[in-house]
Amino acid sequence: MKENGTVEKTRIYPSPNPHIKLTEITYWSCGYRVKGLLAEPREKGTYEGILYCRGGMQSIGMVRPARIAQIASEGFIVFAPYYRGNRGGEGKDEFAGEDRWDAVYAVDVLKQFSKAKVHLFAFSRGGIMALWTAILRNDITSIVTWAGVSDIYLTFEERTDMRRMMKRVIGGTPSNNTKAYEDRNVLAHTQDIKAATLIIHGILDTNVSFEHAKVLETALVGNNKIVEAWYFPGYTHFFPSKVNRQVVKDACNWMKRQKGV
Numbered sequence: 001m002k003e004n005g006t007v008e009k010t011r012i013y014p015s016p017n018p019h020i021k022l023t024e025i026t027y028w029s030c031g032y033r034v035k036g037l038l039a040e041p042r043e044k045g046t047y048e049g050i051l052y053c054r055g056g057m058q059s060i061g062m063v064r065p066a067r068i069a070q071i072a073s074e075g076f077i078v079f080a081p082y083y084r085g086n087r088g089g090e091g092k093d094e095f096a097g098e099d100r101w102d103a104v105y106a107v108d109v110l111k112q113f114s115k116a117k118v119h120l121f122a123f124s125r126g127g128i129m130a131l132w133t134a135i136l137r138n139d140i141t142s143i144v145t146w147a148g149v150s151d152i153y154l155t156f157e158e159r160t161d162m163r164r165m166m167k168r169v170i171g172g173t174p175s176n177n178t179k180a181y182e183d184r185n186v187l188a189h190t191q192d193i194k195a196a197t198l199i200i201h202g203i204l205d206t207n208v209s210f211e212h213a214k215v216l217e218t219a220l221v222g223n224n225k226i227v228e229a230w231y232f233p234g235y236t237h238f239f240p241s242k243v244n245r246q247v248v249k250d251a252c253n254w255m256k257r258q259k260g261v
Contacts, residue, residue: 002028004101005108013037017069029084029105030098032091036081036106037063038113039072048141048256049114051107051133052080055124055147057165058093062086070245071121074252077114078121081106083129095125095169096152096184100132107137117141119255120195122148124208124237131186131216134193142258143193144251146200147208147237150216152184158209190219196226196258198251202235228254 002008006028013022023038041047052068055061063080072078083099084091093099107118120143122130127148134140149155153174156166167173174181182188197220201213213229220227230247232239239247 001031004028004030004105007109007112008033013065015039015069016066017073019043020069020072022065022069025079025109026089027105027109029102030091032084032089032102034081034084034089034091034102034106035087036079036109037065037068038109039065039068039078039080040113041072041075041077045075046116047075047077047114048116049110049118050076050078050121050255051103051110051118051130052078053103053120053122053126053129053133054080054082055122055126057095057125057169058086061124070248071252074249075256076119076252077110079106079110079113093169095166096128096132096149096186097170097180100129100136103129103133104136107133107139117258119258120144121251121255122146125149127208127212128152128184128186131190131193134195135186135189138194140195142196142198142255144198144200144255145216146247146251147202147205148199148212148216149208150212151187152181154209154211154215156181159207187215187219190216190225191223193220193223193225197228198254199227199229200232200247200251201229202232202237202239204233204235205237207237
């Protein structure tokens, strides 16, 4: 078994943007070969790094090349882990269980390509993955969590359509397997987050309710953390493309302004 964060192999991946180079990387995490997608500006320079924490589960919400190329084009090197058990990676996706280490060790992969500050950019389920990464590492400069999951109990309560999956993957319900859910309860550890956090959320979101943003903001403020919130009254889980592009640009500029830990 190789050291966590070790790159096993790479392959060139077709890029939708001629200015951005894409590479699929296989790396080691907890004894598993896990895959992810790296996006690098072709123009030479020193670029800060972003770990992009995807949303969804298995094939749903998979990393989109166009999305990470879009973020990279704002002047970053971006690495987006697929998480274990996806796209030929070993192990099984555990929905913010042991698979959180795939994000934690993906930072070590990213650092092999970017020698500057490291940020986390998360969407949906990726929110809880990014928060755990910031808790378990002390070298994260900032976090952007967009429509991010922050409360695993709230997800189980609100998303009745996901309960069957959560019971299968996590192993039961919050009432009959308290430990499995409490092990995923990131809100109990927000005092360990050192990075500045930007919360982006559409108030009309029904996939990940606005309550997730509010409880996270409350927890961070309560622990005297640096936090900023951008709430959008008219939007749901997915923003219109024009607005989406502008928010990505604004979020990237916000990250560049953060001074780090």
